Amino acid sequence: MFCVENCIKHVTSAPYRPQGNGDAENAVKAIKKAIKRALHEGADVTTAFNTFLFQYRNCEHATTGVSPAVALMRRRLRGRLDALRPDRAAGVRAAQERQVTSAGGTPRSVNVGDVVFARDYTLRGEKWSEGRVKAQTGPVSYKVDMGQGIEWRRHVDQIIPASKNRFSLTRASVCNPDEQLNTRVDIPDMDADEAFEDALDGEVQVAAPDQPLTAHLPASAGVLTPTVDAPAAPPPDASARALRAWNRAQRSS
Known part of the structure; x- marks a missing residue:
């Protein structure tokens, strides 16, 4: 049941025939050989056994083409020879120091007692x-x-x-509130098209070339002001926009 749940295929061999399980027998033979060498040299058996396993797990397998450590953990085990390679940590520290030098940011430190x-x-x-x-x-x-x-x-x-302001300096407006209350902005209630249409609805009287420009001006007027006659009634097929413009002209006249 365990093999089925973990997708393991259990293959057995005939009894009393060790050649049918050659991979396991070769592993046992290699381990026994390492232990015998340690006993012959007078070394610690446990240390020799661990050293053998470490080297075995880092060596590429003849069948799979990868080492057992790479097959299991996707990386090699770090040994003494790896110390001869360039130190990646030193490169990371150098990059961090360059970043601090070029853009160190604001110092963030306080002292005890502050x-x-x-x-x-x-x-x-x-x-x-x-x-x-x-x-x-x-x-x-x-x-x-x-x-x-x-x-x-x-x-x-x-x-x-405590020397800094703990309140945020970002505000929606930095103007004086009194100035905002006393300031008045007149917004027209019509858009530019409607204003232009109202101007076109009226008929402006222009003085003839042989008449002075002040002929149509009141005696007390100091600024040129054209006179506008009452607009004519719109035609029956006029648009709604034209009707609104005519109504505004009627109210203003």
């Missing part, structure tokens, strides 16, 4: 609470004394020095 604002996750409703740094518990972790025997452990991202 007054800070720590992020408050209690139900009191305050986002930040004032405290004092008591100790540094890690590279970027601190223990903050909040008073009354209460201590919080906070990351440096959850701590703001």
